[in-house]
Amino acid sequence: MSEWFTVEQIDEDTYVISEYKHWEETHCYLLNGTERSLLIDTGMGIDNIKEIVNQLTDKPVIALPTHTHWDHIGGLQYFDEFYVHEDEEEWINGNFPLTLEYIKSLVIEEPCDFPSDFDLDKYEIFQGQPSKVLKDGDIIDLGNRKLKVIHTPGHAPGHICLYEEAREYLYSGDLIYIGKLTAFFPTSDPVIYNNSIKKILPLPVKKILSAHHDLNVPLSIISEISEAFDDLKIKGKLKQGSGTFSYPNFEIEI
Numbered sequence: 001m002s003e004w005f006t007v008e009q010i011d012e013d014t015y016v017i018s019e020y021k022h023w024e025e026t027h028c029y030l031l032n033g034t035e036r037s038l039l040i041d042t043g044m045g046i047d048n049i050k051e052i053v054n055q056l057t058d059k060p061v062i063a064l065p066t067h068t069h070w071d072h073i074g075g076l077q078y079f080d081e082f083y084v085h086e087d088e089e090e091w092i093n094g095n096f097p098l099t100l101e102y103i104k105s106l107v108i109e110e111p112c113d114f115p116s117d118f119d120l121d122k123y124e125i126f127q128g129q130p131s132k133v134l135k136d137g138d139i140i141d142l143g144n145r146k147l148k149v150i151h152t153p154g155h156a157p158g159h160i161c162l163y164e165e166a167r168e169y170l171y172s173g174d175l176i177y178i179g180k181l182t183a184f185f186p187t188s189d190p191v192i193y194n195n196s197i198k199k200i201l202p203l204p205v206k207k208i209l210s211a212h213h214d215l216n217v218p219l220s221i222i223s224e225i226s227e228a229f230d231d232l233k234i235k236g237k238l239k240q241g242s243g244t245f246s247y248p249n250f251e252i253e254i
């Protein structure tokens with residue numbers, strides 16, 4: 001097995017495939033159903049995630065990035081079938097707003113023990129035509145497992161969370177994780193981010209499966225982030241350029 005990825009089993013048919021060697025510390029989730037499997041996020045494309053996925057499922061795999069930033073779409077190149085939210089169809093299909101050179105500089109921003117065959121000169125930003133374009137409320141049916149698409153923009157315009165009601169699992173992407181939450185990109189919006197948190201707040205959640213950093217995400221973080229955004233709103237800070245604000249489990253950069 002590749003030394004680039006780390007695999008951990010969450011339950012009998014759910015796995016997390018992580019890239020801990022890189023500063024982004026991404027997590028991708030493989031959900032195995034009776035009919036098909038779903039890979040939520042696909043990592044940076046530095047090594048071949050499909051080789052790992054093939055060891056964990058024999059079902060057809062749908063790849064689904066929570067949003068189309070480079071560190072979530074790198075592995076799409078290895079899958080025939082992938083979905084994106086309608087608000088980022090353009091980004092995945094030829095119009096991503098960052099240059100390849102800038103993204104390459106992010107790939108090597110911090111020292112990293114890359115795989116021996118990794119060649120930055122050959123690194124590309126994935127571009128392609130999704131097999132399906134998703135909208136809020138869509139259901140992805142894996143046979144015995146169903147995932148609801150929740151459109152949660154703010155970090156990125158087409159950001160989605162996936163909610164598995166039967167298990168009360170929230171696949172939270174970059175909306176919720178331990179670390180620095182980012183709403184400062186020109187394509188981010190802190191007010192909309194706050195609205196997305198409010199959309200998640202009423203859901204019964206037993207497990208938060210986030211896209212970055214520490215996997216042990218406390219359930220209380222959802223209400224903590226909500227309260228932090230409300231406080232920033234009261235203080236008139238929900239506008240870009242306001243700065244970085246620190247809380248016990250996370251920061252918010254606006």
Ligand SMILES: Nc1ccn([C@@H]2O[C@H](COP(=O)(O)O)[C@@H](O)[C@H]2O)c(=O)n1
Nearest residue numbers: 024069070071098106174182185186187
């Ligand atoms: N307008 C943007 C959008 C994204 N980036 C870079 O992409 C990465 C985003 O990573 P997430 O895991 O937070 O989705 C990150 O490396 C950003 O620097 C950007 O620079 N500008």
